[in-house]
Amino acid sequence: MSTSRALLSSPHGGAGPTFTRARARLAAPSIPFARCGALRARTAILSSPAATVPVTSSEPKRRISRSVSDSAPRAKPAVLVAEKLGEAGLDVLRQFADVECAYGMSPAELLAKVAQFDALVVRSGTKVTREVLEAGRGRLRVVGRAGVGIDNVDLQAATEAGCLVVNAPTANTVAAAEHGIALLACMARNVSQADAALKAGKWQRAKYVGVSLVGKTLAIMGFGKVGSEVARRAKGLGMHVIAHDPYAPADKARAIGAELVSFEEAIAKADFISLHMPLTPATSKVFNDESFGKMKTGVRIINVARGGVIDEDALVRALDSGKVAQAALDVFTVEPPAKDSKLVLHENVTVTPHLGASTVEAQEGVAIEIAEAVGGALRGELAATAVNAPMVPAEVLSELAPYVSLAEKLGRLAVQLVAGESGIKGVKVVYTSARDPDDLDTRLLRAMVTKGIVEPVSSTFVNLVNADYTAKQRGLRIAEERVSHDNAAAEAPLESIQVRLSHVQSKFAGAISDGGDIVVVGRVKYGVPHLTVVGPYEVDVSLEGNLILCRQIDQPGMIGKVGNILGQRNVNVSFMSVGRTSRGKQAIMAIGVDEEPDKKTLEKIGAIPAVEEFVFLEL
Ligand SMILES: NC(=O)c1ccc[n+]([C@@H]2O[C@H](COP(=O)([O-])OP(=O)(O)OC[C@H]3O[C@@H](n4cnc5c(N)ncnc54)[C@H](O)[C@@H]3O)[C@@H](O)[C@H]2O)c1
Numbered sequence: 001m002s003t004s005r006a007l008l009s010s011p012h013g014g015a016g017p018t019f020t021r022a023r024a025r026l027a028a029p030s031i032p033f034a035r036c037g038a039l040r041a042r043t044a045i046l047s048s049p050a051a052t053v054p055v056t057s058s059e060p061k062r063r064i065s066r067s068v069s070d071s072a073p074r075a076k077p078a079v080l081v082a083e084k085l086g087e088a089g090l091d092v093l094r095q096f097a098d099v100e101c102a103y104g105m106s107p108a109e110l111l112a113k114v115a116q117f118d119a120l121v122v123r124s125g126t127k128v129t130r131e132v133l134e135a136g137r138g139r140l141r142v143v144g145r146a147g148v149g150i151d152n153v154d155l156q157a158a159t160e161a162g163c164l165v166v167n168a169p170t171a172n173t174v175a176a177a178e179h180g181i182a183l184l185a186c187m188a189r190n191v192s193q194a195d196a197a198l199k200a201g202k203w204q205r206a207k208y209v210g211v212s213l214v215g216k217t218l219a220i221m222g223f224g225k226v227g228s229e230v231a232r233r234a235k236g237l238g239m240h241v242i243a244h245d246p247y248a249p250a251d252k253a254r255a256i257g258a259e260l261v262s263f264e265e266a267i268a269k270a271d272f273i274s275l276h277m278p279l280t281p282a283t284s285k286v287f288n289d290e291s292f293g294k295m296k297t298g299v300r301i302i303n304v305a306r307g308g309v310i311d312e313d314a315l316v317r318a319l320d321s322g323k324v325a326q327a328a329l330d331v332f333t334v335e336p337p338a339k340d341s342k343l344v345l346h347e348n349v350t351v352t353p354h355l356g357a358s359t360v361e362a363q364e365g366v367a368i369e370i371a372e373a374v375g376g377a378l379r380g381e382l383a384a385t386a387v388n389a390p391m392v393p394a395e396v397l398s399e400l401a402p403y404v405s406l407a408e409k410l411g412r413l414a415v416q417l418v419a420g421e422s423g424i425k426g427v428k429v430v431y432t433s434a435r436d437p438d439d440l441d442t443r444l445l446r447a448m449v450t451k452g453i454v455e456p457v458s459s460t461f462v463n464l465v466n467a468d469y470t471a472k473q474r475g476l477r478i479a480e481e482r483v484s485h486d487n488a489a490a491e492a493p494l495e496s497i498q499v500r501l502s503h504v505q506s507k508f509a510g511a512i513s514d515g516g517d518i519v520v521v522g523r524v525k526y527g528v529p530h531l532t533v534v535g536p537y538e539v540d541v542s543l544e545g546n547l548i549l550c551r552q553i554d555q556p557g558m559i560g561k562v563g564n565i566l567g568q569r570n571v572n573v574s575f576m577s578v579g580r581t582s583r584g585k586q587a588i589m590a591i592g593v594d595e596e597p598d599k600k601t602l603e604k605i606g607a608i609p610a611v612e613e614f615v616f617l618e619l
Pocket residue numbers: 029030148149150169172173176221222223224225226227244245246247248276277278279282283304305306330331354355356357358
C-alpha cells in the first residue's frame with residue numbers, strides 16, 4: 001500500500017487549489033445553466049435558519065436545525081409572491097405550498113410580512129435588502145427571482161443568513177432579445193416619435209427619415225444568453241456584429257458570426273451598441289462621459305440590460321451634443337424613472353417600461369421555472385439555478401450522500417470532545433481516497449464538517465450556502481488534505497474521513513492523538529457512517545443514535561458490566577466496540593445507544609472501578 005498527501009486548502013475554510021474544475025464552474029458568470037430540475041438531487045443540507053452565537057460556548061446544545069430527512073410530519077411551507085407571477089407558476093407553487101400573492105407591497109409592508117414565510121418570490125421590482133433578509137431570519141430559506149437579474153437581491157446578506165437565492169435564467173432570454181431587436185428597429189426608423197406625432201395630427205414624413213440597419217456595425221456588450229440571441233437576429237438583418245465580453249468563449253461568438261473584441265474597439269467601431277451585461281460593481285456606469293467620448297459621433301444605443309450600466313446624466317449630455325444620435329431604453333437606474341426625467345422625455349430617446357421579459361410566453365415560462373426551483377430548494381434539493389451556492393451535480397450528490405452524513409457526524413463528535421473553555425481555531429479534514437484529486441469535490445463535505453462543528457455549540461444554522469462564510473466569521477481555519485490511497489476500493493469516492501482539531505483541550509483524554517490533537521476518523525460501511533478511530537484507538541461503531549465513549553483498563557467483563565447498567569435502565573445498545581493499544585493496557589469502549597441515558601446511569605458507568613473517564617456524545 002502506498003499513500004501520498006496533497007494539501008487541498010488552508011485559509012478560513014475557502015476552497016483550495018484542488019478544486020480548479022469545480023471552482024471554474026462557479027466562477028464563470030456566463031455558464032448557461034441547464035433547465036432547472038435537470039441537475040438536482042436530494043440532500044439534507046438546506047434546513048431552517050436560526051440566529052448566530054460564538055462557537056466557543058462550553059456546553060453542547062441539542063440539535064436545532066431541521067433536515068429533510070427528519071421524519072416528523074411538517075406543515076406545508078408558506079410562499080410569499082411579491083410580484084405578478086404567471087398563473088402556471090402559481091399552480092406549481094400551490095401543489096406544495098400555501099401561497100400568498102401580495103403584489104405592490106411597500107418596503108415596510110414586506111418587512112412586516114416576510115418572517116411568516118419560508119420562501120419569497122420576486123421579479124425586478126422588489127428590493128430584497130439586508131433588512132428584509134434579517135427580518136426573515138429564522139424562517140425564510142429561499143428567495144426566488146422570477147427572471148435573470150439578481151441585482152435587486154442582497155446576495156451577501158442572503159448568504160450570511162443561509163438563505164438560498166434561485167433565479168429563472170433561461171425562460172425570458174428570447175423575449176429580451178426580441179425586445180432588443182424591436183427597440184433597435186423602432187429607434188432607427190423613429191417609429192414611436194412618428195406614431196406620437198401622427199396621433200397628434202402631424203404628418204411629418206421629412207422629419208422622421210431614419211437610418212438603415214443593413215451593413216451597419218452592431219456592438220453587443222455582454223455576449224451571454226440575451227446578447228448572443230440578439231447577435232443571431234442582427235446577423236439575419238444583415239448587420240456586421242462585433243461583441244465585447246471578457247468571459248465569453250471566442251468559438252461561441254465565431255459560431256454565430258460575431259467577432260469578440262476589446263471594450264475600446266467595440267465602442268469605437270460601432271454604429272449601434274446594444275447592452276447585455278449584468279449590473280455589477282464592475283459594470284456600474286461603465287457607459288459614461290469618457291466612454292461616450294470614444295464612440296463614433298451619431299452612435300445609437302440600446303439598453304435592455306440594466307439602467308445602472310449607463311451614467312444617465314452623461315447620456316443626456318451626449319444626446320444633447322449629438323455624440324449619441326439616439327437611445328432606446330427599456331431599463332433605468334431608478335424604476336420607474338422620475339416623471340420629469342430629462343432622459344425619458346428626450347426627443348431622441350425611445351423608452352419602454354422594463355418590458356424585455358414581458359411576453360405571455362416568457363412570463364409563463366419564468367413562472368414555471370421559478371416555481372420549480374423554489375419547490376426544489378424548499379425540499380432540500382440543490383437547484384441548478386442556485387445563485388449563491390455551489391452547483392453540485394446530481395450524480396456527485398448521490399454518490400457523496402453517506403459521506404456527507406459521515407462528515408457532519410465526525411464534526412459533531414469532535415466538537416463535543418472539546419473541553420468547555422477551549423476555542424476551536426484549527427480544523428483539519430483529511431480525505432483518504434483512491435480517486436484522482438480532480439474527481440473528488442469536497443465542498444459539500446467541508447460544509448458538513450463545519451455544520452457538525454458549529455451547530456452543536458451554537459444556535460447557528462449552517463448549510464452549503466453559508467458554511468464557508470460561517471467558518472470565516474468564527475475564525476475557524478478549515479484545512480483540507482487529500483491522501484491518495486493505492487489500494488482503497490476504487491469505486492468508492494472515499495476510503496475515510498479524518499477530522500482533527502488542533503490546539504484544544506479535550507474533556508476526554510482518550511480522544512487525543514499522539515500529536516496532541518483531538519482526532520476522529522470514520523468511514524462508510526454498507527452505506528452507513530461508522531466511527532473507526534478515536535485518538536490513537538481503533539474502534540468500529542455505527543454512527544446512529546448517540547454514543548458513549550469509555551476509557552478503561554483493558555480487562556475481561558467490561559462490556560458485560562456496562563451493558564448490564566444500560567439494560568437495567570432500558571437503554572438499548574445498538575453497537576459496541578472495544579479498541580486498545582495493547583493487552584492489559586488502556587482501552588476505549590465505544591457504545592452506540594438508541595436512547596439518551598439519564599445522569600444516574602452515566603454516573604453508574606463512571607463508577608465502575610476500571611473506568612478512567614467517559615463521555616456521552618449526541619450524534
Ligand atoms: N429588460 C429585461 O426585461 C431583461 C430581460 C432579461 C434579461 N435582462 C438583463 O439582461 C442582462 C443579460 O441577461 P442574460 O440572461 O443574457 O445574462 P447572461 O449571464 O447570460 O449574460 C451576461 C453576459 O455578460 C457578460 N459580462 C459580465 N461582465 C461583463 C463586462 N464587464 N463586460 C461585458 N460583458 C460582461 C457575462 O460574461 C455574460 O456572458 C442582465 O442584466 C439581465 O438582467 C433584462
